[in-house]
Amino acid sequence: MKDLLTQIANINSYSYNVEGLSKVKELLKSWYQNFENNCPKLKLKYEEFDLKPQKFISRSGQIEEKQLGKALLISKEIDPNLPSILLMGHMDTVFPESLGFNECKDLGNGIMNGPGVSDLKGGLVVILKALEKFENSELADKLNWQVFFNPDEEVGSPGSSKIFPMLAEKNKWGLIYEPSLPDGSFTYRRKGAANYQLAIHGKASHVGRAFDEGTSAILIAAEFINQAQALNENPNIIINFGKIEGGGPLNIVPELAILGINIRIEENTDEKLVLKKLNQIIDELQDKYSDAKFLLQGKFNRKPKVPNTELDLLYEVLEDCTKELNLDFKKRNTGGCCDGNNLWEYGLPNIDTLGVRGKDIHSTEEIIYLDSLEERTELSFLLLKRLALL
Ligand SMILES: [Zn+2]
Numbered sequence: 001m002k003d004l005l006t007q008i009a010n011i012n013s014y015s016y017n018v019e020g021l022s023k024v025k026e027l028l029k030s031w032y033q034n035f036e037n038n039c040p041k042l043k044l045k046y047e048e049f050d051l052k053p054q055k056f057i058s059r060s061g062q063i064e065e066k067q068l069g070k071a072l073l074i075s076k077e078i079d080p081n082l083p084s085i086l087l088m089g090h091m092d093t094v095f096p097e098s099l100g101f102n103e104c105k106d107l108g109n110g111i112m113n114g115p116g117v118s119d120l121k122g123g124l125v126v127i128l129k130a131l132e133k134f135e136n137s138e139l140a141d142k143l144n145w146q147v148f149f150n151p152d153e154e155v156g157s158p159g160s161s162k163i164f165p166m167l168a169e170k171n172k173w174g175l176i177y178e179p180s181l182p183d184g185s186f187t188y189r190r191k192g193a194a195n196y197q198l199a200i201h202g203k204a205s206h207v208g209r210a211f212d213e214g215t216s217a218i219l220i221a222a223e224f225i226n227q228a229q230a231l232n233e234n235p236n237i238i239i240n241f242g243k244i245e246g247g248g249p250l251n252i253v254p255e256l257a258i259l260g261i262n263i264r265i266e267e268n269t270d271e272k273l274v275l276k277k278l279n280q281i282i283d284e285l286q287d288k289y290s291d292a293k294f295l296l297q298g299k300f301n302r303k304p305k306v307p308n309t310e311l312d313l314l315y316e317v318l319e320d321c322t323k324e325l326n327l328d329f330k331k332r333n334t335g336g337c338c339d340g341n342n343l344w345e346y347g348l349p350n351i352d353t354l355g356v357r358g359k360d361i362h363s364t365e366e367i368i369y370l371d372s373l374e375e376r377t378e379l380s381f382l383l384l385k386r387l388a389l390l
Contacts (some may be wrong), residue, residue: 045075126354139388161342243258
């Protein structure tokens with residue numbers, strides 16, 4: 001398993017590295033073809049999906065597009081009347097090739113450092129191995145399954161989330177292989193999230209000669225931030241201004257400012273509240289600065305994951321399985337989001353931290369505890385068997 005992980009983690013698959021993502025997709029396909037060849041009764045169907053490019057506001061303040069990789073869906077359907085289970089993991093990482101963090105390094109003591117070893121390439125290996133065990137078990141003929149690999153999770157699944165309704169419709173349960181917390185805890189309730197960009201176009205003028213004729217986009221941006229940050233007074237809402245770009249020569253009143261905004265919410269109803277407030281502030285600023293232009297781009301691409309009895313049933317099964325393996329069962333709420341949020345939005349009960357144990361994800365210090373590859377494979381195998389009989 002460590003070799004498979006090294007093989008797949010050593011391919012750079014940053015969310016916008018379309019070529020690298022294609023290599024990872026081909027490697028996964030070859031793993032499943034191998035699996036199929038070694039499992040005489042198994043018949044798999046392979047489908048690929050082109051995704052729409054991601055829209056964003058470029059440094060010039062205009063809407064542009066970024067190309068995304070392809071998604072891969074592998075399905076086993078022996079009988080349409082049997083329940084189907086979705087296993088899912090993303091192929092992309094947060095590391096551009098230019099960062100130079102492109103290879104795994106064994107640190108000894110059962111620890112390996114490398115790009116995406118925990119998030120989420122370790123999980124990709126676990127999915128394969130758990131399915132191999134399941135298909136060689138006496139319950140293989142009790143379950144259909146689908147495996148979905150998307151190339152854009154780390155940027156909010158802007159393209160692949162269009163396929164989620166179809167996956168939620170087809171499957172009864174979802175198993176998602178985001179890394180678990182370092183102590184093996186599973187996440188439970190999740191906040192919802194949005195990324196927005198606000199481009200503010202003002203009017204340039206020379207500071208010395210015509211200061212009064214200019215409209216400073218940066219000053220307007222500052223006013224916007226000052227007012228919008230009041231949303232943080234609501235305990236259900238977090239708004240963070242993570243990026244600000246714009247301006248230019250210091251003797252020119254700045255014509256352009258672009259804000260990057262991340263928002264987290266507790267309940268679905270908070271979404272309306274936030275958008276209403278942001279648009280209200282924009283309207284007021286528009287009244288005050290008539291020659292300014294505002295362009296707000298983005299969406300709530302992760303709805304909150306609020307548990308109910310259907311979801312709790314799945315967690316009960318998981319708890320039983322961890323006990324059988326003598327593992328601790330802990331679940332925790334988090335402000336973080338993943339594809340589990342979206343699938344839940346479309347009605348698919350899912351556990352979304354079935355991947356490996358590791359830490360320092362999204363940094364060059366990312367590690368995996370290698371023993372968790374085996375541990376999590378056993379857990380998923382057991383979970384599949386239980387769900388097959390449910
Ligand atoms: Zn991830």
